[in-house]
Amino acid sequence: MGVPELKNKIQLQLELADERVLRIVSSVFDNYLNEIVSCDSKGNAITLLEYHNKVEEGLEDVKYKRVTSKEKLEIEMKDWDNE
Known part of the structure; x- marks a missing residue:
C-alpha cells in the first residue's frame, strides 16, 4: 500500500472513529511533531x-x-x- 492509499484509508477510519480513538491519534501526532x-x-x-x-x-x-x-x-x- 502506497502513501496515497494509506492516507485515504486513515481518513476513512477517522470518519468512523469515536472520541477515544481521535484523542489517541491526536496524541500520537502531538508527540511526533514535538520530537x-x-x-x-x-x-x-x-x-x-x-x-x-x-x-x-x-x-x-x-x-x-x-x-x-x-x-x-x-x-x-x-x-x-x-x-
Whole structure:
C-alpha cells in the first residue's frame, strides 16, 4: 500500500472513529511533531514542527528573493575578518 492509499484509508477510519480513538491519534501526532530532530547553529534542540516551519520560511525567502548571492556573501565574509 502506497502513501496515497494509506492516507485515504486513515481518513476513512477517522470518519468512523469515536472520541477515544481521535484523542489517541491526536496524541500520537502531538508527540511526533514535538520530537527533537535537529539542533540550530547554537546547539538548541529543534522539533519536527519547528524544522518544518524553518523550511517553509526558507522557501518563502527564496520565492520573494530575500536571499544573498554567493558573490555578495563572499564579499560580506571578508569584512567579518576585520570585526
